[in-house]
Amino acid sequence: xxxxxxxxxxxxxxxxxxxxxxxxxxxxxxxxxxxxxxxxxxxxxxxxxxxxxxxxxxxxxxxxxxxxxxxxxxxxxxxxxxxxxxxxxxxxxxxxxxxxxxxxxxxxxxxxxx
Amino acid sequence: xxxxxxxxxxxxxxxxxxxxxxxxxxxxxxxxxxxxxxxxxxxxxxxxxxxxxxxxxxxxxxxxxxxxxxxxxxxxxxxxxxxxxxxxxxxxxxxxxxxxxxxxxxxx
Numbered sequence: 001x002x003x004x005x006x007x008x009x010x011x012x013x014x015x016x017x018x019x020x021x022x023x024x025x026x027x028x029x030x031x032x033x034x035x036x037x038x039x040x041x042x043x044x045x046x047x048x049x050x051x052x053x054x055x056x057x058x059x060x061x062x063x064x065x066x067x068x069x070x071x072x073x074x075x076x077x078x079x080x081x082x083x084x085x086x087x088x089x090x091x092x093x094x095x096x097x098x099x100x101x102x103x104x105x106x107x108x109x110x111x112x113x114x
Numbered sequence: 115x116x117x118x119x120x121x122x123x124x125x126x127x128x129x130x131x132x133x134x135x136x137x138x139x140x141x142x143x144x145x146x147x148x149x150x151x152x153x154x155x156x157x158x159x160x161x162x163x164x165x166x167x168x169x170x171x172x173x174x175x176x177x178x179x180x181x182x183x184x185x186x187x188x189x190x191x192x193x194x195x196x197x198x199x200x201x202x203x204x205x206x207x208x209x210x211x212x213x214x215x216x217x218x219x220x221x222x
């Protein structure tokens with residue numbers, strides 16, 4: 001049981017490049033989330049999804065896009081990378097609304113934009 | 115979203131109990147109180163959550179004040195592996211909104 005798997009673990013992007021951060025979970029969870037964490041700060045919610053085909057914005061969605069075509073996968077797309085998007089990105093999932101249950105986090109993707 | 119206030123850092127000694135406080139004076143009646151921790155270079159890890167009553171699990175205990183405006187996470191015997199940032203979070207509407215957390219250091 002792998003849990004929440006994020007790829008890649010590290011990436012360096014040039015300004016203006018695009019990339020997709022991958023997130024997959026094998027626990028059949030309906031709810032999935034993307035967070036970013038800047039150095040020395042708490043996590044900020046970017047986007048979340050309550051099931052396949054349904055996504056919604058979190059606290060800091062600008063500059064990002066998501067899709068959820070399957071229960072297992074929740075990719076995060078950066079279209080035009082900017083230095084302000086240098087951060088560690090965490091994906092998470094939960095079996096139900098996270099008010100009532102625990103969320104499971106991946107190990108993170110460390111992204112640097114130069 | 116309701117906010118939480120935690121001390122920036124705390125120190126404890128190994129094998130002693132640790133009480134991590136959290137204030138949430140603007141909590142609403144349906145906000146759940148969650149605690150997560152983040153070890154260095156790892157993703158957050160669930161610790162415990164509750165609504166009104168005190169809660170216990172294998173990792174910790176959660177003591178919730180009667181007026182729900184504050185709560186305390188209790189680690190019964192701190193170990194070196196408990197050194198982490200501990201986040202107190204209020205959830206409503208299916209989202210966890212993280213604050214700054216408390217950095218706990220454990221001395222041998």
